[in-house]
Amino acid sequence: MNTDIETIKARSAMYRAIRDFFDNRGYLELETPSLSSTLIPEPTIECFETAFINPYRAQKSFYLIPSPELFMKPFIAATGRSVYQICKCFRNSEQLGFEHNPEFTMLEYYTVGYDEKDSIGLTKDLLSAVGIKQEIETMTMDQAFQDLAGFSFLECQKPSQIRRKAYEKGLGPFGPESWEDTFNRIFLTFVEPCLSKDHPVILTDYPRQIECLAKNDGLVKRRWEMYIGGIEVANCYDELTDVEQIRDVYERETAILSQRLDTPIPDTDPDFATKLQGMKPCSGVAMGLDRLLMAILDKKDIKDLILFPFSDMLT
Amino acid sequence: MIKAGQIDKGMALLIKGAPFVCIDREFVNPGKGSAFVRLKLKSPTTGQVLQETMKSQDNAEEITVEDLDFQYTFNDGENFHFMNTESFEENEVPMTSFPDYQLIMKEGETFRCTVWEGKILDVQVPSKVVYTVTEAEDAIKGDTVTGATKFVTLETGLKLRVPIFIKQGEKIRVNTETKEYLERVNG
Numbered sequence: 001m002n003t004d005i006e007t008i009k010a011r012s013a014m015y016r017a018i019r020d021f022f023d024n025r026g027y028l029e030l031e032t033p034s035l036s037s038t039l040i041p042e043p044t045i046e047c048f049e050t051a052f053i054n055p056y057r058a059q060k061s062f063y064l065i066p067s068p069e070l071f072m073k074p075f076i077a078a079t080g081r082s083v084y085q086i087c088k089c090f091r092n093s094e095q096l097g098f099e100h101n102p103e104f105t106m107l108e109y110y111t112v113g114y115d116e117k118d119s120i121g122l123t124k125d126l127l128s129a130v131g132i133k134q135e136i137e138t139m140t141m142d143q144a145f146q147d148l149a150g151f152s153f154l155e156c157q158k159p160s161q162i163r164r165k166a167y168e169k170g171l172g173p174f175g176p177e178s179w180e181d182t183f184n185r186i187f188l189t190f191v192e193p194c195l196s197k198d199h200p201v202i203l204t205d206y207p208r209q210i211e212c213l214a215k216n217d218g219l220v221k222r223r224w225e226m227y228i229g230g231i232e233v234a235n236c237y238d239e240l241t242d243v244e245q246i247r248d249v250y251e252r253e254t255a256i257l258s259q260r261l262d263t264p265i266p267d268t269d270p271d272f273a274t275k276l277q278g279m280k281p282c283s284g285v286a287m288g289l290d291r292l293l294m295a296i297l298d299k300k301d302i303k304d305l306i307l308f309p310f311s312d313m314l315t
Numbered sequence: 316m317i318k319a320g321q322i323d324k325g326m327a328l329l330i331k332g333a334p335f336v337c338i339d340r341e342f343v344n345p346g347k348g349s350a351f352v353r354l355k356l357k358s359p360t361t362g363q364v365l366q367e368t369m370k371s372q373d374n375a376e377e378i379t380v381e382d383l384d385f386q387y388t389f390n391d392g393e394n395f396h397f398m399n400t401e402s403f404e405e406n407e408v409p410m411t412s413f414p415d416y417q418l419i420m421k422e423g424e425t426f427r428c429t430v431w432e433g434k435i436l437d438v439q440v441p442s443k444v445v446y447t448v449t450e451a452e453d454a455i456k457g458d459t460v461t462g463a464t465k466f467v468t469l470e471t472g473l474k475l476r477v478p479i480f481i482k483q484g485e486k487i488r489v490n491t492e493t494k495e496y497l498e499r500v501n502g
Binding site: 044093098099175180181192193212225232 | 343347
């Protein structure tokens, strides 16, 4: 158990600053469920599964949400309102360490009429409001690759091409894998560890091969990730609003998810895309608040700011 | 063969033909991507520290090691000298492999060591150890401020901050990981 009063007060002050920031800008604060009967198909995320029981009917699986987006996006489509939420999120399996607690606190904010570039300005103001006032360095992922890994991934679009680059750089040998996995090997070995730790860094224009609900723009997706102190703190999309395209992503990801062998396959909602019908252009950011607090207080271990760390309950 | 996702702190692995001990492990899912492990590995023979990033599903070669008792005899400034308490064989380990261990290992004490092919890969020092205070300044008379501290030196040469009431010749319990004072031990 952590009883450091200053840390507890700092978290409370951070929440208050965030709420003031969005309330003053006319965003609605939402409260959506932690339990859901379906999840968005995300093959790289493992979920916590539980069941609703009733002695007189069949029991039904429920999942602790890995992100509130599955409730927030249909709300935005229905109302056209900019919204935010601070809530607990849950990710299972392997999520332990200096930067991970399986139960963590997320801030999500969606701005109607914004694209991902507009969200950078908003996020800069938000960081300033919670006391992080350094300049944010912004660069494209491809620029980061050219500077730190020595090549352009935009020119290595085939799995064989990027694999050759990985081998040339001394990685491997490794078995057959997707373009995305080889890209991430190179990213994690040569790029991410060398990002500046002195100020926040935003990497924009992620490869289109990494599937997600962000808009496509040629060879890249309109999304960014923000690092503070070398740790991934936030993720932003120019949200995909085209129902057909959302349905396509959904179907492809569900197919990959259904091949999962040893962990639960969550139910998915076949009508999710339809619920986003009429969604206006919008940009959403998801920010890990435990990690943001680590940055504010200059702490190196997430356990230092969680009152009852998950790992203490495992022993 | 094991999967990289199974690698844990303290596990011994063969990396490109050389033995390494995992000293740190962090899982990472870059940009909501698939699971990777970032490993910090240390060579027990050279002290070299290596960063390796592997996909959780990658194969890794765990090596079979055994735990044996060794007596720590002395250090010559470059190597720690150990003696196998059963076979009485001598074993040397570069001091760079275990930085600062001369400050927490008492000469003549026996330690459980992890051994691979005759080489000591890891020395297991208990997390709490009792040491004798060999040098301590006298408490300043009249200094009754609660929480006042001073520096003392232990039999191993470790200098640390302790409460003002600790005297030379007394025994104290120390956290060997953080090298911080825990409590006074009576008798």
